[in-house]
Amino acid sequence: MPFAPGGDTAGETAESTAAPSTQPTVVIESTEFGFSPSTVTLTQGEEIVLRLVNNGLVEHNIDIPMLGVLLTAAPGETVETILVVPGSGNGGSFTCSLAGHAEAGMTGNIQIGLAVAESPDAETQVVAARIEMDETTGMPSITTAIILAMGMFLAMMAFVVGMLQFMKGFEEQL
Ligand SMILES: [Cu+2]
8 A cells, every 4th residue: 555656545645644643732621711721831843733622611712822823612622733833932821812711711821841852952062062172183183193103113113023133143143
């Protein structure tokens, strides 16, 4: 099936396998009149599924201006959308924008934290800095020193061998 030559089939396969998705799902429940949880923590740059479960008896929505998201759910309905959390900033608030609902308690906060994936970047930067330092300070002189040391070692070996052979010849003459 994955190797089917038809472009359509391949497309459908990709879509159907992508749908169950590996994105983290953030579920927010709405009732009269509040959100649960009312504080949501997201990660910078992460792609997530945002799901609104309306367990209320009237229509509610979740309006997140910061993310450009407005999800509306009828009573008992669940709606969701995929969004990418901004790569900067540290959060904002959300409400149910229906008349009077925010005032009645339908507000919440979004906190945006740094991605854990920041650490490999930091490591790369440290390694890059280390290489840079070696290039500017140590590297060329270390290479030169090694070449010089090897040259001196070979010269000494040649000298010692030469001396031994000379002494051997001298002994034989006696
Ligand atoms: Cu509402």
